[in-house]
C-alpha cells in the first residue's frame with residue numbers, strides 16, 4: 254500500500270472504532286484501538302491503581318491504634334480490599350501493553366500521578382471515619398460511572414470495586430455517626446476531620462470541566478460517561494444530607510440549596526492547593542513515595558521467590 258492508501262485505511266479504522274464505541278460497545282485488549290485511546294487509558298488506569306495502593310498508607314497509620322478489635326478487623330479488611338483493587342487495576346492496565354515494573358517506576362519517579370487526597374495526614378481516629386465516608390464516598394460516585402466505561406477490562410474491574418467500596422463508605426459513616434453520639438470531645442474530633450477532608454474530597458473529581466484537558470477525548474471515546482463537575486455535584490448533593498442526619502456541619506459558608514437547579518450551590522474550590530498537591534508539593538507527597546519505595550525494596554525477595562517458583566513449575570510441566 255502506498256502512503257495515501259495507508260492513511261485512508263487508518264482513517265477508516267478510526268471511523269469504525271469511534272462508531273463502535275459510540276454504539277456503547279466494549280473494546281477488548283485484542284481489538285484495534287487508536288494509540289491515543291491506549292495511552293489515555295494507560296495513564297488513567299495506572300493512576301487509579303496507584304491511588305488505591307498509596308491510599309492504603311493513611312489508613313494503615315491507624316491499624317495499631319483502632320479503638321476496638323471489631324474496628325481493627327474491619328479496618329484491616331478494608332485496607333486489604335484497597336490492595337486488591339490496585340491489583341485488578343494494574344492487571345487491566347497490563348492488557349494495554351505496559352508492564353507492572355514500568356508503572357511502578359513511573360509512580361516512584363513522580364512521572365505518574367495518584368489521587369490528590371492521599372497526600373494529607375490522618376491525624377485522629379475520626380480521620381478514618383472521614384476517609385471511609387467522604388473519600389470512598391467520592392470514589393464510588395466516580396467509579397459507578399466508570400462501570401460503563403468503554404474499555405472492557407477497566408469496566409469489569411469497576412463492577413467488583415464498587416461493591417467493595419460501598420461497604421467502605423458505610424464503615425466510615427458508622428465511625429462518624431458513633432463519634433457524633435459520643436462525648437463533646439469526640440464530636441469535636443469528628444467535625445475537625447470533616448473540616449479537613451471535605452475540600453480535598455471535592456478536588457478528587459478533578460478540575461472544572463472547562464479546565465480539564467483530557468475530558469474531550471474521554472467523552473469522544475466513552476471513557477468518561479459523566480463530567481468532573483457533574484460527578485462532584487452528585488457527591489455534594491448526597492453527602493450534605495448524610496452530614497445533616499448525624500449533626501455534622503459542612504465547612505462551606507456558601508453551601509445552599511438551589512430550588513431552581515435542584516442542586517446545592519457550593520463555594521469555590523482552592524485550585525492553587527489542588528495543583529500544588531498533584532505536582533508533588535502537598536503535605537505528605539514525599540513521605541508517601543518514600544514509604545512506597547521502602548516497602549517495594551523490602552518486598553524484593555517475595556517477588557524473586559514467586560518468579561523462581563513460576564520457573565520451577567514451568568520446567569516441571571514443559
Ligand code: BYC
Pocket residue numbers: 296297300301302304305306307308309335366367368369370384388389392393395456457458459460464465466467468471481531
Ligand atoms: N488527583 O483532564 P483531567 C480510593 C490530574 S482510590 C490527582 O480532568 P482526567 C481509595 C489528571 O490526572 C480511587 N491528579 O483528567 C483508595 C491530569 O493530569 P495528567 C481513586 C488529578 O483523567 C484507598 C490533570 O489533573 N479514583 O477510592 O480526564 C483508600 C487534568 O485532569 C486529579 C480514581 O483514580 C486528582 N484528584 O480526569 C480509600 C478515579 N484529578 O494525568 C479510597 C479514576 C485530575 O495529565 N480516574 N488530576 O498528568 C478518573 O476518573 C479521572 O482520571 C479523573 C480526572 C476524574 C480523576
